[in-house]
Amino acid sequence: MVWELAFAVAVGGALGSVARYFSSFLLEGFFAIPSPWDIFTVNSLGSFLIGFGGAYFLRALHSTHFWQIFWLTGFLGGYTTFSSFSLGIFRMAAKSPLEGFFYASISVLVGLFACFLGQKLGNRIF
Secondary structure (H helix, E strand, C coil): CCHHHHHHHHHHHHHHHHHHHHHHHHHCCCCCCCCHHHHHHHHHHHHEEEEEEEEHHHHCCCCHHHHHHHHHHHHHHHHCHHHHHHHHHHHHHCHHHHHHHHHHHHHHHHHHHHHHHHHHHHHHCC
């Protein structure tokens, strides 16, 4: 059972990381959202989705632990990369400490609020 769950995390994480890469690529390339704001957008969406998914798996009696681990820990864990978030803050703060502080603060606040909204919506739907 442990190996099955590790496999779920590995495959989900790989897919989530690729999805994050393509999301950032699309946001920068097609929508002209510069880095690190593309990462901000991805992290906000991922925070919403993890709140929504958490509500679903909490209430979905037919779901298995495998799929919860695959989607929440694996896919969304790979999709919302806070290592990229940290790198973006350091790069931004090197140029402007105030802008770096603002970016870090608003990212955390919006991420928490998006997770809260996802949880509320998920609770209403599921």
